[in-house]
Amino acid sequence: MDLAFGNVRSCIVHQFERVVDLTEDEVNLLMTLENNEREFQAGEELTRKGKYNNYFYTLQSGLACAIKTLADGQRQVLDIFLPGQIIGLQEIGLKNSFTEFRALTRLKAHPFPKQSLMKIFEQSPKLAKIFFTIMAREQAMLIERIVNISRRNAPERLAHFLVEMKMRLGSCACDFHLPINQSLIGDTLGISSVHVSRTLKHLRDLGLIDNKQGHIVINDLDGLIKLSSFDSGYLETSPEWK
Amino acid sequence: MDLAFGNVRSCIVHQFERVVDLTEDEVNLLMTLENNEREFQAGEELTRKGKYNNYFYTLQSGLACAIKTLADGQRQVLDIFLPGQIIGLQEIGLKNSFTEFRALTRLKAHPFPKQSLMKIFEQSPKLAKIFFTIMAREQAMLIERIVNISRRNAPERLAHFLVEMKMRLGSCACDFHLPINQSLIGDTLGISSVHVSRTLKHLRDLGLIDNKQGHIVINDLDGLIKLSSFDSGYLETSPEWK
DNA sequence: CGATTTCTTGATTCTAATCAAAAACAGTGG
DNA sequence: CCACTGTTTTTGATTAGAATCAAGAAATCG
Known part of the structure; x- marks a missing residue:
């Protein structure tokens, strides 16, 4: 398995500590x-579609x-x-969800019941705030995806995605490894x-990337950024929310 | 101004009470x-784009x-x-936002500083949970918009939107009144x-709707639902999150 | 009532979808 | 290690949906 998707020690704490300092109690x-x-095995569903799902997962x-x-x-x-x-997180509070969560590689995840979140809100407003911030970041990514799909053509979209x-x-x-096939990339964009195949070839011909089966090499990051008018702002968290 | 966009008494409390019963303290x-x-006047910006904005608004x-x-x-x-x-809400916690909020009609809104939210989290986990649920609903709408833009053609998109x-x-x-021009509808979809103009004509020709300058009449709701494969699930909140 | 914005309609072009088939690759068991 | 199988990727030809360009009609605003 590729290093890039490797293990993270206590993944959620690690993730949170990038954003804020936690007390011992909060860590616990x-x-x-x-x-x-x-x-889970590659291709396996974490949740069965249509069936109501009461769990979140932290991906390790x-x-x-x-x-x-x-x-x-x-x-x-x-x-x-x-x-x-x-x-x-994205389907919290929804009556019924038709989103399906699927493993792309063999993976380790920690399921926890949605009610746990409520317990956390009760015990630590600070953590509530961080969950809120995380949710907001997810949302910012969705917004960027809307812009990407709605306003850019195929080469721009793909460049942005990469x-x-x-x-x-x-x-x-x-x-890096990107263990998803072109059909899934297409379904993302x-x-x-x-057309994904053709567009990848186009980007290769421009000398921006190289790729072969699941492996991406970015030869010209600036070129990709320029082509897609990528603005990393939506991935960055404000200091005051830390 | 159209009734549909008219006044709501104490809008946020009203909104929240649709979801959950509030105590006196929580209402206060x-x-x-x-x-x-x-x-704000029609066309006026609530926040100046690019400039960091420290306020939410509840729209009355x-x-x-x-x-x-x-x-x-x-x-x-x-x-x-x-x-x-x-x-x-969507840009909470983001370092810098390039989203611009603009009044479509003359409107009344209550600005409040983002820090207030933190105070609410501290004082009521229940309200924190509701804010979370609201955020999740927003997110569900964004997801639906992605699907709409990504997977449906123009008539389907427009039908779904309506x-x-x-x-x-x-x-x-x-x-109902829809006080936005076709250019903005296009920028939404x-x-x-x-093409919005042509597609509206197409829907009129099918007998599904009637429209003239900012006023929409839905003649055949089922027809629109079928055409767009609209599924209202994403607008419905789960009872257990109430 | 004139001026500006918005909407409609037509003609053309372009991007990407679709259809189809071959080539490359990955996984399997002998 | 190689033949066999199924999947994924590539490439070509054709079609379809929507963008763009352009100009006229309708509506709105001052």
């Missing part, structure tokens, strides 16, 4: 969200995604989850798989 | 968010929208706010204004 409170670990290692399937069988990928992210993945992975190396 | 706490009212009457403008001048409308909604507006307005009468 958060740790209660991670008391049982489950492993591997990759997952959220997929919405339409009545006519079309699919839309809503998010690709990296280690440290919380899976399922830059976003690179930024979120945070690796210095412009070189709202273009057909055939 | 919420009321602190509405202690000063401001009026009128309509507003959130717009993101790209570097090349293209616009994307992210949300259309109805009375009772909170404007600005059904959503009707559902959110909650009016029994399939007949990711199609050009010219």
Whole structure:
């Protein structure tokens, strides 16, 4: 398995401490969200679609995604989850959800019941605030996805997507595994798989990237950023919310 | 001004009580968010774009929208706010926001500083939970917008948009004012204004709707729902989160 | 009532979808 | 290690949906 999607020690605490300093009590409170670990195989569903799901998951290692399937069988990928992210926040409070969460690689995740969140709110307003901030960041990413799909053409969309993945992975190396096929990329960006193939070739021809089966090399990050008019603002958290 | 966008008494409390029963203390706490009212003219910006904004707004009457403008001048409308909604939640915690909030009609809104939210979290976990639920609903709407833009063609998109507006307005009468021009509708749905005009004509020709300057009449709601495969699930809150 | 904005309609162009088939690749078991 | 199978990717040809350009009609505003 690729290092980029490898293990994160106590993933949620780690994630939170990037944002704020936690007291011992708060760390312990958060740790209660991670008391049982489950492993999923690549392709396995974390939640069965349609069935009401009472769990969140904190993703420890591997990759997952959220997929919405339409009545006519079309699919839309809503998010690709990296280690440290919380899976399922987006459908909190909804009567019934038709979002399906699926493992993209073999992965480890900690399921915890949605009620735990309420307990956390009661015991620590500070943590409530952080969950709020995380939710807001998710939302900012969704907004950026709307802009991307709605306003950019295929090469721009793909370039934006690749830059976003690179930024979120945070690796210095412009070189990472992307273990999803072109069909799923298309379902993320709202273009057909055939056109994804053509567009990847186009970006290769421009010398911006190289790719072969699930491996991306970014040759010209600035070029991709310029092409897609990528603005990282939506990934950055305000200091005062830390 | 149209009744549909008319006054809501103490809008946020009203909104919250649709979801949960509030104690006297909680009502008072919420009321602190509405202690000063401001009026904005149609077309006026609530927040100046680019400038850091420290305020939320609870919308009391009128309509507003959130717009993101790209570097090349293209616009994307992210949300259309109805009375009772909170404007600005989506950009909480973000370092810098390039979302612009603009009045679509003459409107009344209550600005309150973002810090107030933290105070509420400290004093009532129950209210924190409701804010969370509201945020989740916003997010569900964004997800639906992604699906709409990404997966449906122009007539389907427009039909979906009209059904959503009707559902959110909650009016029994399939007949409402929509005080935004076709250019803005296009910027909401990711199609050009010219194509909005053609598509509206198409829906009229099918006998599904009637429209003239800012006024929509839905003749065949079921037809629109079927055309757009509209599923209201994303607007409905789960009972256990109430 | 003139001026400006918005809406409609037509003609053309372009991007991406679809259809179809071949090539590359990954996984399987002999 | 290689043949067999199924999946994924590539490439080409065609079609469809929507953008763009342009100009006239309608509505709104002062």
